[in-house]
Amino acid sequence: MFSARIKQARDLRGIRSQRALGALMGLTKERGSSRINRYETQASGVDLDGLAQLAETLRVPMAFLVAEDEPTADIVLALSQLSPKERKELASRLKEQLATKK
Structure with a gap:
């Protein structure tokens, strides 16, 4: 799964190659790739x-x-796009919803 997530994130950010990602990380072309x-x-x-x-x-x-x-990856990515206040509110609502299912 980890390897697929790296590829997915590269695509999401428009980083076309492994070499380009390595360069963005501060690695030499050969080492980064x-x-x-x-x-x-x-x-x-x-x-x-x-x-x-x-x-x-x-x-x-x-x-x-x-x-x-x-x-789970989709949820984590979506949560990261919310403000801290929005995450806190969403977490509270989710906890409430899960508590009522018990």
Whole structure:
């Protein structure tokens, strides 16, 4: 899933190549392309610092990149576009709704 999320985020931000993403992360052409390729082909994992750098460069939450499924990723991305106040209000409404289902 992680590799698909990187590709999705690159598409979302109009970053056409792995090399371009690497360059935006401050990596050399060769190193950047190689590293992003390893992430996207799942040949290599990423540590938390690398995950944070990817998320910041792609302007997505880290949770989006590691979401366990597509609906969760979509929700995380949508939430990131809300203001803190809007997120808080939505969380309260959701908690109330879930509490009434019990």
